Amino acid sequence: MVEGRHNENAAQTLSLDGKKSEDTQQQIIRETFHLVSKRDENVCNFLEGGLLIGGSDNKLIYRHYATLYFVFCVDSSESELGILDLIQVFVETLDKCFENVCELDLIFHVDKVHNILAEMVMGGMVLETNMNEIVTQIDAQNKLEKSEAGLAGAPARAVSAVKNMNLPEIPRNINIGDISIKVPNLPTFK
Amino acid sequence: SVPSSPIRLRELIRTIRTARTQAEEREMIQKECAAIRSSFREEDNTYRCRNVAKLLYMHMLGYPAHFGQLECLKLIASQKFTDKRIGYLGAMLLLDERQDVHLLMTNCIKNDLNHSTQYVQGLALCTLGCMGSSEMCRDLAGEVEKLLKTSNSYLRKKAALCAVHVIRKVPELMEMFLPATKNLLNEKNHGVLHTSVVLLTEMCERSPDMLAHFRKLVPQLVRILKNLIMSGYSPEHDVSGISDPFLQVRILRLLRILGRNDDDSSEAMNDILAQVATNTETSKNVGNAILYETVLTIMDIKSESGLRVLAINILGRFLLNNDKNIRYVALTSLLKTVQTDHNAVQRHRSTIVDCLKDLDVSIKRRAMELSFALVNGNNVRGMMKELLYFLDSCEPEFKADCASGIFLAAEKYAPSKRWHIDTIMRVLTTAGSYVRDDAVPNLIQLITNSVEMHAYTVQRLYKAILGDYSQQPLVQVASWCIGEYGDLLVSGQCEEEEPIQVTEDEVLDILESVLISNMSASVTRGYALTAIMKLSTRFTCTVNRIKKVVSIYGSSIDVELQQRAVEYNALFKKYDHMRSNTNPSVTVITIQASNSTELEMTDFVFQAAVPKTFQLQLLSPSSSVIPAFNSGTITQVIKVLNPQKQQLRMRIKLTYNHKGSAMQDLAEVNNFPPQSWQ
Numbered sequence: 001m002v003e004g005r006h007n008e009n010a011a012q013t014l015s016l017d018g019k020k021s022e023d024t025q026q027q028i029i030r031e032t033f034h035l036v037s038k039r040d041e042n043v044c045n046f047l048e049g050g051l052l053i054g055g056s057d058n059k060l061i062y063r064h065y066a067t068l069y070f071v072f073c074v075d076s077s078e079s080e081l082g083i084l085d086l087i088q089v090f091v092e093t094l095d096k097c098f099e100n101v102c103e104l105d106l107i108f109h110v111d112k113v114h115n116i117l118a119e120m121v122m123g124g125m126v127l128e129t130n131m132n133e134i135v136t137q138i139d140a141q142n143k144l145e146k147s148e149a150g151l152a153g154a155p156a157r158a159v160s161a162v163k164n165m166n167l168p169e170i171p172r173n174i175n176i177g178d179i180s181i182k183v184p185n186l187p188t189f190k
Numbered sequence: 191s192v193p194s195s196p197i198r199l200r201e202l203i204r205t206i207r208t209a210r211t212q213a214e215e216r217e218m219i220q221k222e223c224a225a226i227r228s229s230f231r232e233e234d235n236t237y238r239c240r241n242v243a244k245l246l247y248m249h250m251l252g253y254p255a256h257f258g259q260l261e262c263l264k265l266i267a268s269q270k271f272t273d274k275r276i277g278y279l280g281a282m283l284l285l286d287e288r289q290d291v292h293l294l295m296t297n298c299i300k301n302d303l304n305h306s307t308q309y310v311q312g313l314a315l316c317t318l319g320c321m322g323s324s325e326m327c328r329d330l331a332g333e334v335e336k337l338l339k340t341s342n343s344y345l346r347k348k349a350a351l352c353a354v355h356v357i358r359k360v361p362e363l364m365e366m367f368l369p370a371t372k373n374l375l376n377e378k379n380h381g382v383l384h385t386s387v388v389l390l391t392e393m394c395e396r397s398p399d400m401l402a403h404f405r406k407l408v409p410q411l412v413r414i415l416k417n418l419i420m421s422g423y424s425p426e427h428d429v430s431g432i433s434d435p436f437l438q439v440r441i442l443r444l445l446r447i448l449g450r451n452d453d454d455s456s457e458a459m460n461d462i463l464a465q466v467a468t469n470t471e472t473s474k475n476v477g478n479a480i481l482y483e484t485v486l487t488i489m490d491i492k493s494e495s496g497l498r499v500l501a502i503n504i505l506g507r508f509l510l511n512n513d514k515n516i517r518y519v520a521l522t523s524l525l526k527t528v529q530t531d532h533n534a535v536q537r538h539r540s541t542i543v544d545c546l547k548d549l550d551v552s553i554k555r556r557a558m559e560l561s562f563a564l565v566n567g568n569n570v571r572g573m574m575k576e577l578l579y580f581l582d583s584c585e586p587e588f589k590a591d592c593a594s595g596i597f598l599a600a601e602k603y604a605p606s607k608r609w610h611i612d613t614i615m616r617v618l619t620t621a622g623s624y625v626r627d628d629a630v631p632n633l634i635q636l637i638t639n640s641v642e643m644h645a646y647t648v649q650r651l652y653k654a655i656l657g658d659y660s661q662q663p664l665v666q667v668a669s670w671c672i673g674e675y676g677d678l679l680v681s682g683q684c685e686e687e688e689p690i691q692v693t694e695d696e697v698l699d700i701l702e703s704v705l706i707s708n709m710s711a712s713v714t715r716g717y718a719l720t721a722i723m724k725l726s727t728r729f730t731c732t733v734n735r736i737k738k739v740v741s742i743y744g745s746s747i748d749v750e751l752q753q754r755a756v757e758y759n760a761l762f763k764k765y766d767h768m769r770s771n772t773n774p775s776v777t778v779i780t781i782q783a784s785n786s787t788e789l790e791m792t793d794f795v796f797q798a799a800v801p802k803t804f805q806l807q808l809l810s811p812s813s814s815v816i817p818a819f820n821s822g823t824i825t826q827v828i829k830v831l832n833p834q835k836q837q838l839r840m841r842i843k844l845t846y847n848h849k850g851s852a853m854q855d856l857a858e859v860n861n862f863p864p865q866s867w868q
Binding site: 045047084085107129145148 | 207275
């Protein structure tokens with residue numbers, strides 16, 4: 001089972017199948033992206049897989065969220081409608097773990113996405129579908145990592161401490177009379 | 191200079207995203223790879239984790255990362271969870287059975303399976319379950335089996351899926367997991383239940399013995415399913431108002447396997463299936479997923495007929511659902527059941543035919559396949575009308591399959607020969623360039639066998655290509671027919687419709703146009719040339735024109751055509767008398783006798799005898815005297831009737847006078863060319 005996320009700029013794939021060469025993987029991504037991105041909004045979410053994705057037994061099942069496509073490649077042992085629900089659970093879990101997940105989160109924290117997926121799918125089979133359970137397990141493992149981090153982790157902890165402070169929103173423009181001051185774009189604390 | 195520490199993953203990602211071209215990105219990657227390589231060489235434990243994480247990112251973008259494989263192993267061997275996490279991830283992404291290096295992991299995994307921290311054990315189980323080779327699985331199966339019996343639900347569920355992988359890799363080990371399955375279904379934890387059902391499913395699918403053994407679990411599975419449905423709202427497992435739909439679907443699948451071909455098991459699950467089928471809330475996708483699975487199970491086991499009808503009607507309702515996905519899965523399952531429950535599916539035929547007009551390609555394809563499956567003797571006219579209309583308007587990717595399907599259905603269920611020919615014509619003219627190559631000889635065969643339709647067929651085909659001879663399969667079939675039945679065409683013998691007036695020249699015009707056209711494929715030209723040749727025995731006024739055409743193509747650049755033309759030319763010259771032969775089972779042989787001696791032969795008589803199944807007719811010889819020195823010959827025509835098309839053999843006797851004496855020669859001729867008697 002291959003899961004991939006695609007947007008207009010970058011295609012990312014996580015393959016837990018591990019049987020294909022890098023070239024083949026890239027080809028699969030390209031073909032998948034091509035097939036999926038030209039789909040209309042009001043067609044069904046199932047695509048018969050292309051030639052590279054292993055023949056007629058395999059299907060692509062995808063869901064479209066804003067600029068992202070979540071694509072699962074499955075064989076006939078999976079329920080098509082069930083996979084749609086699974087993708088939803090995956091996205092909601094990402095949302096919980098990243099706190100209002102956005103595209104940038106997924107790009108900059110690829111390893112974390114891998115970890116979350118690993119708690120849901122194992123060896124191409126569905127492992128856990130309970131969102132709270134998954135989030136609990138992820139949190140516990142992240143805590144374990146943090147406790148090992150020592151000095152190197154200090155800045156990260158400071159950052160997350162600041163993140164949890166309730167800072168008011170930073171104004172973008174300060175208008176006083178006829179003076180307009182543009183506030184420089186400060187890097188976010190994420 | 192002070193070496194700076196390797197950059198963080200986030201930093202790398204940020205940098206790469208600023209690249210404006212592929213080349214720029216490649217340069218950045220190469221630079222970073224070089225930095226990583228030297229860092230690896232320094233054997234620095236602190237930053238290994240960070241470097242491998244970066245390597246995995248670059249690998250994901252498609253760049254080679256094999257030089258990080260050993261580093262992954264070092265990370266796995268580290269004491270820190272952080273290191274192991276990335277190390278195992280790297281192993282799963284970069285390693286597989288093809289690299290010997292993966293075996294080095296075996297010991298680490300073995301140790302980690304027994305680690306004091308459950309998350310480390312989890313990592314090991316995950317990696318083994320994803321990419322463990324047969325050797326690794328053999329070595330570590332015992333550890334997995336131990337963990338399958340633990341009370342730690344986090345580990346137990348992972349162990350179950352890991353066991354599935356082990357069984358797939360080393361099927362002989364399946365037996366060893368049997369004891370551990372004994373109380374898997376007693377678990378309260380849904381994750382464990384879920385993966386346990388997956389494990390049980392795998393075992394049942396692989397072994398009929400296991401299947402028989404696990405049938406006794408049916409009551410327990412039914413109970414679990416019942417609890418899920420009846421339990422009311424459970425925030426723990428709720429998805430859109432339904433309690434753990436994923437588990438319900440899994441259980442329904444296992445029940446399907448257990449109930450198949452088994453009356454008792456099927457009966458035991460009958461009630462619960464009816465309950466789920468009637469009570470499931472269908473406003474959201476989750477409900478439909480369960481309903482769909484229930485339908486599939488009902489159709490697959492030995493359910494009572496009332497339940498089956500209920501299931502098919504649910505599918506019929508699905509067909510009318512606004513949600514495309516629901517329509518799609520409905521069509522898919524109807525396709526699976528159309529063989530066994532043909533009549534029930536027939537009731538939804540009009541809805542299915544409507545789906546041919548859907549905008550969604552996936553749905554159209556399913557609807558087309560299902561439509562063909564539903565064609566029978568009663569509905570063939572109506573269905574073909576719809577399918578021909580579909581052929582006209584569908585996307586090119588469907589046309590070849592649709593055309594083939596129509597030919598097949600027409601052959602099976604054609605209500606009349608006229609209808610059959612009309613249907614073929616319609617396909618050839620509508621989708622003539624999408625028809626498969628192998629269809630042409632089949633169609634020719636079909637037309638040959640419809641003897642009373644020959645005149646009608648050749649007329650319609652002639653008219654079809656008059657306007658447009660670009661569709662190759664159409665032109666090929668038409669050329670062949672014209673070549674074979676051209677006489678019927680020009681004599682205006684058509685009964686089915688108003689016969690057209692067409693002259694021999696006009697017919698040759700169109701065939702020659704095909705020959706010259708740029709659009710004609712080589713094969714098509716071959717058909718056209720052969721057709722022209724055949725018409726030389728059917729036409730009366732234009733034989734010279736035909737001879738001319740054929741001789742022109744004797745020097746054609748196209749080797750195929752050239753060869754044909756040369757052979758046809760030869761037929762004109764050497765076997766002219768045979769060409770006028772209208773009875774194919776009569777072989778005409780011309781003998782020529784010559785005399786190389788210095789004295790003439792007189793009273794020359796040729797006699798011949800043939801086997802019993804043949805009949806012989808000797809026409810008068812040209813003379814009874816053969817002059818000497820090869821200065822003249824006697825020719826005589828023999829006609830042999832060979833209705834059984836047996837190999838021609840002849841005993842001949844020559845009697846003559848030479849140098850004042852009576853001479854006699856006897857001989858057997860067995861080497862007649864096959865064309866003369868086949």
